[in-house]
Amino acid sequence: MNVDDLFSDIDESTVDAVTPLLLELRRLADGPVPTPSAELAALLAKNVTSLESRRSRRQSRHPFRGHPTITALVAVGVLAVGVGTAAAVSPEFRSGTTDVITGVLNGTPANQHSSGHTGQSGPDSQGNSGGNSSDAPGRSHSPSPTHSAHPGKGNGSTHSRATNHPTPPAEASAN
Amino acid sequence: MTASPSIGPTFEEIYRKLAPAVVGYLRAHGVDDPEAVTQEVFIAVLPKIGSISGGEDGVRTLIYSIAHARTVDHHRRTARMPHTVEYERDLDMRLTASAEDLAVGRADTSNVLSMLSTLGDDQREVLLLRVVADLPLEQVATVMGKSVGAVKQLQRRALLTLKEHPHITDRRPR
Incomplete structure (x- = not known):
């Protein structure tokens, strides 16, 4: 490179002052060619391609590899489709799902309904746990969501689940 | 192409x-x-x-x-x-060329590297890409992700800063 190219808009005194310095700096580029490492020597040889391109091709065959977010979204989508299909086909599935949602809203594990751990009557449990009823004032006064969800079903098990409010495990052990 | x-x-x-x-x-x-x-x-x-x-x-x-x-x-x-x-002797900017180096004509760049270290990062980068890498302004701008005008300004300021470096002002005839 001709260092004069650098001085298009520089005054002459600056040019005179820094030219020797820039020529000295330019000598940094005049060193020997570094001996290629084994990997680079192999790549410089003919008919040898970089493994990097193979890696990128393999990556393109598995487009979701290395993208956990996309993989998670796809998994959630597949689950959602499966659940939707099951809900459309099976009324029992819908009923069970409603029970689970009801249990969650009431703060009661759903499996306690189905496993028959309903020995404590609603009024008893409310009476023994006044603190809890004050924590959830709407629970003791409002009708069960199960009733409103299935008003005309007449299903005995559903009805018993709706009327019984089992005691949480800690309270049950205290009783 | x-x-x-x-x-x-x-x-x-x-x-x-x-x-x-x-x-x-x-x-x-x-x-x-x-x-x-x-x-x-x-x-x-x-x-x-x-x-x-x-x-x-x-x-x-x-x-x-x-x-x-x-x-x-x-x-x-x-x-x-x-x-x-x-420790690598070639990277030590405090050294001056030995008599042996001078005799065999080995490049001693410790002085210029010491002077470059007084520049800002971008100014030093512009000078290295222009002088050592031999890149024109447009390519320096591409490498650094800056406009050509900004590179030109950095280059100008770098040269003016070097002009005022004590190493150069001491050499200047009075």
Whole structure:
């Protein structure tokens, strides 16, 4: 490179002052060619391609590899489709799902309904746990969501689940 | 023009032509083992060489873009951890040329590197890419991700700063 190219808009005194310095700096580029490492020597040889391109091709065959977010979204989508299909086909599935949602809203594990751990009557449990009823004032006064969800079903098990409010495990052990 | 994917001797020619300057550029940045990093740069360039446009200038721009990124990585790394490489005489800017070096005409760049260290990072980068890498303004702008006008200003300020360096003012006839 001709260092004069650098001085298009520089005054002459600056040019005179820094030219020797820039020529000295330019000598940094005049060193020997570094001996290629084994990997680079192999790549410089003919008919040898970089493994990097193979890696990128393999990556393109598995487009979701290395993208956990996309993989998670796809998994959630597949689950959602499966659940939707099951809900459309099976009324029992819908009923069970409603029970689970009801249990969650009431703060009661759903499996306690189905496993028959309903020995404590609603009024008893409310009476023994006044603190809890004050924590959830709407629970003791409002009708069960199960009733409103299935008003005309007449299903005995559903009805018993709706009327019984089992005691949480800690309270049950205290009783 | 697009570089041919069948690189063989062509890429070797590019390596032989450009590698010394890349080593000098990396050495000026104080990169540990500049020869090894130069080879890493060329290995990184190889898979992309088939898609480069602009012929040799395009290859040169890509090589220095990767080398520039390596220097940025190096400076970030050294900022986080203590410098623990072995002592290398060639990188010691405090030394002056020995009588032996002068006798065999070995390049002594410690003085100029010491002066460059007084510049700002961008000013120093512009001078290294312009002088050592031999890149025109447009390619320097591409490598640094700046406009040509900004590079021109950085270059101008760098030269004016160097002009006022004590090493140069002492040499100046009064």
